[in-house]
Each structure stands twice: as C-alpha cells, then as structure tokens.
Amino acid sequence: MNGVYLSARYLPFGDAALTVEFGTVINLAVNHKVIALNEALMKASIPGIEELVPTYRSLLIRYDPAKITYERLVAQIREVEEKLKETPREKKRKLTVPVVYGGVYGPDLGFVADYHGSTESQVVKFHSGKEYRVYMIGFVAGFPYLGDVPDEIATPRLETPRLRVPAGSVGIAEKQTGIYPCEAPGGWRIIGRTPIKLFDPQWQPPALLKPGDTVKFKPISEGEFQRIERLVAIGAYKPQFEE
Amino acid sequence: MNVFQVLKPGFLTTVQDLGRYGYLKFGVPVSGAMDTFSMVAGNLLVANNPNDACLEITLLGIEMQALTDTQIAVTGGLIPVKINGENAPMWQTLTVRKGETVSLGKVAKGCRSYLSIRGGINTPIVLGSRSTYVRGKLGGIEGRPLKAGDIIQGFSVPPLRDCFKMPENLVPQFTGNFSVHVVLGPQADMFTEKGIETFLSSSYTVTMESDRMGYRLEGPQIEHRDRAEIVSDALLPGAIQVPGNGKPIIIMKDAQTTGGYPKIAVATTPDLDMLGQAKPNDTVRFFEITLEEAYERFLEYRRKLSGLAEKLIKTN
Numbered sequence: 287m288n289g290v291y292l293s294a295r296y297l298p299f300g301d302a303a304l305t306v307e308f309g310t311v312i313n314l315a316v317n318h319k320v321i322a323l324n325e326a327l328m329k330a331s332i333p334g335i336e337e338l339v340p341t342y343r344s345l346l347i348r349y350d351p352a353k354i355t356y357e358r359l360v361a362q363i364r365e366v367e368e369k370l371k372e373t374p375r376e377k378k379r380k381l382t383v384p385v386v387y388g389g390v391y392g393p394d395l396g397f398v399a400d401y402h403g404s405t406e407s408q409v410v411k412f413h414s415g416k417e418y419r420v421y422m423i424g425f426v427a428g429f430p431y432l433g434d435v436p437d438e439i440a441t442p443r444l445e446t447p448r449l450r451v452p453a454g455s456v457g458i459a460e461k462q463t464g465i466y467p468c469e470a471p472g473g474w475r476i477i478g479r480t481p482i483k484l485f486d487p488q489w490q491p492p493a494l495l496k497p498g499d500t501v502k503f504k505p506i507s508e509g510e511f512q513r514i515e516r517l518v519a520i521g522a523y524k525p526q527f528e529e
Numbered sequence: 530m531n532v533f534q535v536l537k538p539g540f541l542t543t544v545q546d547l548g549r550y551g552y553l554k555f556g557v558p559v560s561g562a563m564d565t566f567s568m569v570a571g572n573l574l575v576a577n578n579p580n581d582a583c584l585e586i587t588l589l590g591i592e593m594q595a596l597t598d599t600q601i602a603v604t605g606g607l608i609p610v611k612i613n614g615e616n617a618p619m620w621q622t623l624t625v626r627k628g629e630t631v632s633l634g635k636v637a638k639g640c641r642s643y644l645s646i647r648g649g650i651n652t653p654i655v656l657g658s659r660s661t662y663v664r665g666k667l668g669g670i671e672g673r674p675l676k677a678g679d680i681i682q683g684f685s686v687p688p689l690r691d692c693f694k695m696p697e698n699l700v701p702q703f704t705g706n707f708s709v710h711v712v713l714g715p716q717a718d719m720f721t722e723k724g725i726e727t728f729l730s731s732s733y734t735v736t737m738e739s740d741r742m743g744y745r746l747e748g749p750q751i752e753h754r755d756r757a758e759i760v761s762d763a764l765l766p767g768a769i770q771v772p773g774n775g776k777p778i779i780i781m782k783d784a785q786t787t788g789g790y791p792k793i794a795v796a797t798t799p800d801l802d803m804l805g806q807a808k809p810n811d812t813v814r815f816f817e818i819t820l821e822e823a824y825e826r827f828l829e830y831r832r833k834l835s836g837l838a839e840k841l842i843k844t845n
Binding site: 297298299300301302303305307310311312336337338339340341342343344346348351352355356422423424425426427428429431467468470485487491492493 | 550551552553554555556557655656664665666667711712714715759760761762763765767768785786787792795796797798820823824826827828831
C-alpha cells in the first residue's frame with residue numbers, strides 16, 4: 287500500500303543485527319514509527335541490544351548473538367512495538383540555519399532554477415520558505431537528511447558526483463535537502479552554504495541535529511556568512527534552537 | 530611515554546582498535562581493525578587487552594626506531610620483519626631495545642599486518658575509540674595515517690617476563706581466495722531467482738576500487754527484479770550492496786553509515802574478519818547459510834577468540 291506497511295517487517299541483517307522495516311518510502315508516518323520504536327527500545331534496554339540506528343523507514347538493531355538469539359530478540363521487540371502509540375510525542379526542536387545562496391557558495395542554484403523554468407530568487411524563496419523534518423542522520427558524520435522539498439524545486443542528483451563538496455554546502459536531491467557537515471564527495475545539487483558547524487566529536491551528543499528535529503533555512507548575505515564563520519571559528523556562535 | 534619514532538610510514542599505516550561502536554546514528558562509521566582476529570592475537574602476544582590500539586599496516590611496511598625498551602608482535606598478512614636488520618618471526622613476542630630499528634617489508638600474503646606494542650598505543654580516545662577514521666579526521670594521530678617523524682606514544686607498563694607465540698595451527702592462512710558465508714537479506718527479495726543464483730554460484734574479483742570503506746567486485750551481473758535503488762537505510766560492515774550495474778560492493782569498516790542500494794546479503798562475522806585481508810585481484814565466492822548455522826559459527830568464533838590467550842605457547 288504505497289510503500290507503507292500495515293505491519294512491520296523483521297529482517298535478519300547478517301549474524302549480529304536485524305532491521306525492523308516500516309515501509310519502503312519517505313513518509314512522515316513511517317518515520318514517526320521508526321523514531322517511536324527507537325525511543326521505546328532505548329527505554330526498554332533489552333539485554334543483548336548493542337546499538338540502534340534509526341533511518342527514514344527502518345530501525346537497525348545491532349545485537350550480541352552470544353547474549354540473545356534472533357528469535358528471542360524479535361519476540362521482545364514485537365512486544366515493545368505493539369504497545370507503540372500511533373504518533374509519538376516527539377519533543378519539537380526547531381533550528382534556524384543561516385545560508386548564503388548561489389554564487390560560489392551554491393554553484394547549482396542556476397541549474398535548479400532553469401530545470402524548473404524559474405528564477406534563482408524563486409528557488410531561494412521556496413527552499414527557505416518551509417520547515418523541514420530531520421528524517422535521519424547518515425552518510426557522513428552529522429549529515430541531516432531533510433524533507434520534504436517542495437515539488438517546485440525538487441531536482442535530480444548530478445549525473446557525475448563531485449569529488450569534493452565543501453563543508454557547509456546545502457544541497458537538493460529529489461525531494462530531499464541536506465547539509466554537508468564536512469568536505470565529502472557528493473552528487474546533490476548544491477544551492478548554498480551555511481557557516482554553522484553540525485558535528486564535533488567533543489560535543490555530547492556529537493551531532494547538532496537528531497531525527498525528529500525541524501530545520502528552517504534563513505537566507506543571509508555574504509557579509510553575514512563571514513561574520514558567523516568567524517564566530518564559529520572561535521567557538522562563539524550559538525546555534526539558534528527554539529523548543 | 531614515547532615508544533617509537535616513525536622513520537618511514539609505509540603506504541597506509543593507521544592506529545586501530547576494535548572500533549567505534551554506538552555512533553552510527555550520528556553518521557560515524559565503526560572503523561577499527563579490518564582483520565579483528567589478527568589484531569586481537571597481536572595484542573594477546575604482548576599480554577595487552579584485546580581492544581588496545583595497534584598499528585594497521587597496509588601492503589607496505591613501516592620503519593621505526595625504538596625510543597625505549599619495549600616488546601612488540603607482528604600478526605596478520607604475511608610480512609618480513611626485521612629488528613636492526615635481523616629477521617624476526619611473526620606471531621610471537623619480540624623484544625626491542627632502545628635505539629633499535631623495526632622495519633617491515635611488503636605484505637606478501639593478505640593485505641594488512643598488525644603491529645602491537647606492549648601496553649598499547651596511547652592516542653586520545655575520540656567517541657569511545659582510538660581507531661583512525663581518515664575521511665572524517667577522527668581518532669589515531671590527528672585523524673590521519675602515520676607520517677615520517679611521528680612519535681608513537683605508549684603506556685608505561687612492566688615488560689613481560691614470559692614471551693609467547695601463536696600455535697602454528699591457529700595462524701590464519703591468506704590464499705587470495707575468500708569463501709564468504711552470508712545470510713541472505715535484508716533486501717534479497719529485490720533480486721530475481723536468477724540474480725540470487727548468479728550471486729551464489731559465481732566467482733568475483735576484488736577490484737582496485739577497494740579500501741577500508743568497501744570493496745567493489747567484478748564478475749557476473751546480478752539481476753534485480755525491478756528497481757536498483759531503495760530509500761536509504763542503515764549499513765554495517767559486511768553488508769553486500771548491489772547497485773544498478775549488478776556488481777556487488779562489500780561494505781567495510783570505514784563505510785558511510787547509510788546507503789541507497791539494495792543489500793542482497795550480509796557476510797557473517799568470522800568471514801568479514803578474513804575479508805579484511807582481501808586485496809585487488811583476489812577472488813571471493815559467496816555461500817548461503819541459514820541464520821541458525823550463522824549463529825553456531827558466530828558462537829564458535831567467539832569461543833575461539835576468547836580462548837586464544839590460553840592457547841598461546843610460552844617461548845622462554
């Protein structure tokens with residue numbers, strides 16, 4: 287049914303992990319279930335579970351087979367899953383992310399505008415005009431997968447990925463948008479750059495964002511970008527969270 | 530405490546322990562030794578904890594000078610070891626005096642050798658581990674491979690009175706042909722029966738596009754049922770992805786934490802450790818086993834690792 291399962295699928299992932307899959311698509315209800323199960327399992331602390339990895343549509347559970355068998359673990363997770371509420375009470379946190387759009391900071395802004403027969407300023411307006419959900423953190427340390435991007439600016443990835451995308455780059459891939467926390471190879475259409483830091487191994491937790499958070503982009507000037515960049519460099523920039 | 534100074538760093542030498550667990554949800558890969566078994570054995574030969582940090586040497590050895598009296602062991606891929614120009618054996622405790630040089634040659638069999646130091650290597654613990662993740666600039670010495678001039682720090686621990694060696698029958702042999710037992714799934718249903726058959730009956734070759742992140746394999750194309758993409762979900766070392774070109778990719782220790790290609794199968798833990806010794810042009814064959822069989826093999830492997838310390842032979 288549109289890639290949203292009526293009941294979760296439990297799938298072995300090698301000899302020491304399993305996946306609980308709630309659907310095959312990017313979907314709010316599916317992601318809610320993933321995060322709700324993640325939080326419920328963190329509270330349940332079932333012996334043998336070693337790590338939980340929530341993604342768009344599934345929860346990966348790494349376990350120690352010497353402590354618990356697959357069958358027993360599945361039975362215990364099912365018990366937790368059956369008690370989940372339809373929509374979890376997610377603690378809403380909203381982060382405002384300043385972005386300088388276009389130019390050297392966003393080399394693909396023009397392409398995205400042309401692709402939709404639109405203008406650069408229209409693309410900026412659409413991109414920064416919406417609140418996005420953090421569906422998951424993945425790819426590289428601290429990279430937030432955000433959605434859903436309005437159809438007016440949703441654009442396919444580059445055919446040949448770039449070998450180096452600078453840290454802070456804000457990109458679009460179909461209906462997803464994301465921020466590169468560090469320099470990495472990548473195929474997303476880069477439309478701007480933020481000076482803020484998204485990951486630091488000294489932080490606890492090390493990633494600024496977590497699944498379920500909300501992100502809103504705010505267009506800034508190049509001068510403002512440089513001002514914030516200097517603050518970040520000396521550790522004087524405070525990320526703007528609203529609870 | 531300064532233990533060694535690096536004279537020649539080799540091709541790619543990094544500090545690794547058993548890995549950085551618990552941070553996948555933040556996008557941080559596991560990292561850690563590619564061949565866990567050899568690394569743990571190296572630690573036990575100098576009476577360290579299994580998780581103490583060692584050097585992982587890739588294909589070409591390191592040369593270093595001892596800044597203090599110490600003890601080391603070299604394990605993993607077959608590599609010539611010399612202490613002050615004299616040949617020294619692998620898989621046993623070796624004593625090195627202050628001022629002596631330790632030099633390792635070219636890896637002749639396998640891909641990665643491990644050099645353990647009595648007491649372990651002392652680098653800052655980053656997110657629970659000393660493992661180097663070069664791409665993310667985390668762990669090890671400044672998050673990078675070793676370079677000439679680096680000082681390797683250790684801990685001040687009393688030297689071992691008893692030296693050890695690994696029994697011959699427990700030394701792994703790396704032939705360049707890897708038999709990898711897999712559990713099918715989590716997305717095996719995205720492949721045709723013919724595709725699964727191809728995967729399980731063909732011999733694949735490790736290509737040059739292979740490193741600590743993963744191995745791209747060359748060989749018969751695996752047929753997808755329909756789409757060759759999924760909405761990204763989590764990856765772990767051992768996962769075998771098949772992108773649109775039908776050629777499998779084995780995910781290794783430094784891989785990205787999520788991926789958008791269907792995973793036909795996942796390599797079992799003991800064989801994943803062996804795979805850490807695969808290099809370009811080696812061959813890989815996949816064998817399906819049930820979860821129950823995988824469970825038995827996992828427990829047996831765990832017992833082998835935990836019983837290893839008692840099996841070591843005293844050499845003095």
